Amino acid sequence: MSDYFGVVDYVVFIGMLMVSTIIGLYYAWKDRNNTDEDEFLRGGKRMSIFPVTISIMASFLASTSFIGFPTVMYATGTMFYVIIIPAILGAVIACELFMP
Known part of the structure; x- marks a missing residue:
């Protein structure tokens, strides 16, 4: 087990953050007129x-x-x-x- 992030670790971590961000932006855009x-x-x-x-x-x-x-x-x-x-x-x- 390595003490440092490898390429796969970075890909999974960044992918998780990107999916979460895309979902949030999609629903923010979809409900932008909701007050x-x-x-x-x-x-x-x-x-x-x-x-x-x-x-x-x-x-x-x-x-x-x-x-x-x-x-x-x-x-x-x-x-x-x-x-x-x-x-x-x-x-x-x-x-x-x-x-x-």
């Missing part, structure tokens, strides 16, 4: 609980999962996967309680 905050924050109340839950989890876990999770997995092993189920349940409960 309604209800539509922006809650999808106009048309979204089911699953996409809202996934969105909240992605926002909550984005920074910690990118840096922290691999570190914890390396240090403690795969037992860290046990946190995934309670995190999903917590997000579902939070959506039901706090989202109008």
Whole structure:
């Protein structure tokens, strides 16, 4: 195992960033005329609980999962996967309680 990024590592990393950026730019362009905050924050109340839950989890876990999770997995092993189920349940409960 190398201590440095190789060509494949850079390609995967840059590809991941490019795909994420393209998706964000596409939806920003698609909804550029939308000024309604209800539509922006809650999808106009048309979204089911699953996409809202996934969105909240992605926002909550984005920074910690990118840096922290691999570190914890390396240090403690795969037992860290046990946190995934309670995190999903917590997000579902939070959506039901706090989202109008």
